[in-house]
Amino acid sequence: MVEMNAxxxxxxxxLARTIILIIFSVALMVADHRWHHLDKFRHTLSNLxxxxxxxxxxxxxxxxxxxxxxxxxxxxxKENEQLKLDQLLYQARLQKMDTLDLENQRLxxxxxxxxxxxxRVLIAEIFSVDQDPYKRLISINKDRDDGAYIxxxxxxxxxxxxxxxxVEAHASTVMLISDSNHAVPIQINRTGLRGTxxxxxDSSMLSLRFIPHNAEIKIGDVVxxxxxxxxxxxxxPVGVISKISRPAxxxxxxxxxxxxxxxxxxxxxxxxxxxxxxxxxxxxSPTKQ
Amino acid sequence: xISRSYxxxxxxxxxxxxxxxxxxxxxxxxARPDLLTLVLIYWVMALPMSIGVTTAFVFGLLLDVSQSTxxxxxxxxxxxxxxxxxxxxxRIRVYTLVQQAMFIGxxxxxxxxxxxxxxxxxxxxxxxxLYFLPSLAGAFIWPWLFILLxxxxxRFCQTDHH
Numbered sequence: 001m002v003e004m005n006a007x008x009x010x011x012x013x014x015l016a017r018t019i020i021l022i023i024f025s026v027a028l029m030v031a032d033h034r035w036h037h038l039d040k041f042r043h044t045l046s047n048l049x050x051x052x053x054x055x056x057x058x059x060x061x062x063x064x065x066x067x068x069x070x071x072x073x074x075x076x077x078k079e080n081e082q083l084k085l086d087q088l089l090y091q092a093r094l095q096k097m098d099t100l101d102l103e104n105q106r107l108x109x110x111x112x113x114x115x116x117x118x119x120r121v122l123i124a125e126i127f128s129v130d131q132d133p134y135k136r137l138i139s140i141n142k143d144r145d146d147g148a149y150i151x152x153x154x155x156x157x158x159x160x161x162x163x164x165x166x167v168e169a170h171a172s173t174v175m176l177i178s179d180s181n182h183a184v185p186i187q188i189n190r191t192g193l194r195g196t197x198x199x200x201x202d203s204s205m206l207s208l209r210f211i212p213h214n215a216e217i218k219i220g221d222v223v224x225x226x227x228x229x230x231x232x233x234x235x236x237p238v239g240v241i242s243k244i245s246r247p248a249x250x251x252x253x254x255x256x257x258x259x260x261x262x263x264x265x266x267x268x269x270x271x272x273x274x275x276x277x278x279x280x281x282x283x284x285s286p287t288k289q
Numbered sequence: 290x291i292s293r294s295y296x297x298x299x300x301x302x303x304x305x306x307x308x309x310x311x312x313x314x315x316x317x318x319x320a321r322p323d324l325l326t327l328v329l330i331y332w333v334m335a336l337p338m339s340i341g342v343t344t345a346f347v348f349g350l351l352l353d354v355s356q357s358t359x360x361x362x363x364x365x366x367x368x369x370x371x372x373x374x375x376x377x378x379x380r381i382r383v384y385t386l387v388q389q390a391m392f393i394g395x396x397x398x399x400x401x402x403x404x405x406x407x408x409x410x411x412x413x414x415x416x417x418x419l420y421f422l423p424s425l426a427g428a429f430i431w432p433w434l435f436i437l438l439x440x441x442x443x444r445f446c447q448t449d450h451h
Contacts, residue, residue: 014341018372021346025368028350028361033411038360045354052307052355060312129310133318134415137357166357173357180413201415 039150039166046168053129053139053171060128064267119233120273122146124154126266127171136179136203138162139171140269148172151231153272159237159260160184160225161269176263177238178203186238187226191216194226197238203263206239208255213246215253223257233274237261297445298332298340301438302348305329310355319419322427324434325352326367326400330393331438333374334381336446345371359411366403370396386432394428 032038124140131137142148144167152164154174162176175182180201186208187194193215197206211217221241227234239257246253305324313321325348332340349364356363373396374381381389401424408414 014372014375018342018368021342021368022365025346025349025361025365029359029365029407029411032360042354042360045350048351049306049355052303053310056307056310056312128312130312130318130321131310132356132358133315133321134417134420135357168354201413 042166043144043168046166046171050169050171053127056129057127122271124172124269124271126269134180134201136162136176136182136199136201136263137165138174138176140174140271141170142172142271143167143170146271147273147276148271149276152276153232153236153274155236155270155272156261156266156268157270158262159239160232161261161263161266163231164271174269176203177259177261178206178263184232184238185226185228186223188217188241189222189224191221193217194228197223197257204258205242206257206259208241208257209252211253211255212251213253217241217244217253217255219244230275233272294336294446295339297441298336301328301332301441302344306348306351306355309352320422320426322423322430323397323400324427326370326397327393327427327431327434328438329367329371330374330396331435333371334378335438335442337375337378341375342368342371359407362407363404365407366400369403370400373399386435389435390428390431393431394424397424397427400424 028038032042122142124142124146127139127141129139131139140154148164148167150164150167152172154161154163160177162174162179162182164172165175166173176199177184177197178199178201180199182199184197185194186197193211195208195211197208200207208223219241223238223241225232225234225236225238237260239259241255242258243256244253302325305328308324309321329340329345329348332344345367346364349367350360352358352363352367353360381392384392398421401421405414405420
């Protein structure tokens with residue numbers, strides 16, 4: 001009889017505990033979604049996650065290092081030669097760029113609109129960990145101590161990749177531009193037409209929306225960031241228009257864009273400092289449409 | 290003091306959490322079974338008086354951090370599923386392994402439905418017929434996981450009977 005009572009008591013308290021925890025989770029979600037007050041709490045919890053992430057990443061790291069040590073001398077010499085050639089080429093281009101940059105600044109000074117000089121850059125490495133397959137998120141190995149902040153733009157050698165959405169312990173989470181919750185303000189290089197490029201969840205395709213049928217666009221147009229909104233620095237390539245269809249009866253054209261950055265292949269990415277805030281946690285998440 | 294069996298349980302849960310981040314090829318990632326929930330269901334079935342909704346909440350939050358979802362997103366879904374298991378564990382225990390697997394498949398679908406529902410409110414929810422593949426995969430691996438965890442429990446949690 002006593003045992004029975006104990007059993008019923010635990011059942012009742014179990015229900016109460018469940019309800020309290022459910023209310024608590026809902027409150028957490030609302031606080032996290034609406035006000036972003038929980039970044040510090042997330043940061044604390046991520047201290048527990050980091051060792052797991054680190055261990056999961058070890059096999060990929062070993063694979064890469066053995067790959068490197070197994071490369072033949074011949075191959076290395078060949079690669080070295082190629083890199084030297086590339087460097088020469090880029091250096092020649094940079095010489096011209098330097099003079100152009102100086103000229104540009106001089107002209108801007110004359111106009112009275114001084115341009116900000118070049119941005120600070122840091123290389124980060126991507127962790128080989130998987131996340132929700134329906135989201136396009138990656139994890140990089142830089143955190144607040146390296147200056148990472150929420151909303152920081154991430155690029156690779158070819159174009160814009162995404163932005164940091166969470167700064168954790170020893171790691172940060174980056175939302176790629178192909179995530180279906182992501183949008184980048186852009187302009188078309190040839191015509192200066194402005195618009196917004198949305199992710200589709202598919203990393204080989206982005207979508208340029210809200211462009212009317214009669215807009216001046218064609219396949220092959222290069223699309224780059226416009227810098228509007230202040231999140232991404234202007235004039236970094238986003239992609240190339242690969243398909244245009246103008247369905248009758250629809251207000252806007254369907255425009256597909258192939259991203260310039262290698263969203264699924266890069267192992268190293270670049271972090272850009274552009275409009276960096278003074279307080280890491282103070283920024284709102286920019287990704288809400 | 291944390292007893293040896295608690296330590297064994299927490300270790301298995303952390304291992305499951307770690308495996309949920311293991312890089313898989315794209316096709317397998319869409320069918321990745323929710324190991325953390327499965328392992329948690331096992332422990333609640335085996336030791337319903339010591340493992341329950343509070344553990345589900347804590348590990349749900351850790352899963353939220355590792356998956357970069359809203360804090361409380363997976364936690365809420367796991368609390369509901371674990372509550373159901375705690376109500377029904379006596380019944381589930383007497384099922385055969387295949388019956389258990391089917392029942393657990395349904396629990397996993399309930400969990401995914403809650404996760405999908407919250408995603409629908411806050412973000413763009415995925416719209417694909419493959420969405421419930423992880424639940425099917427989870428039901429499929431349950432019999433093997435059950436036997437594995439039973440042996441694990443017998444080795445590390447001897448003091449608890451059943």
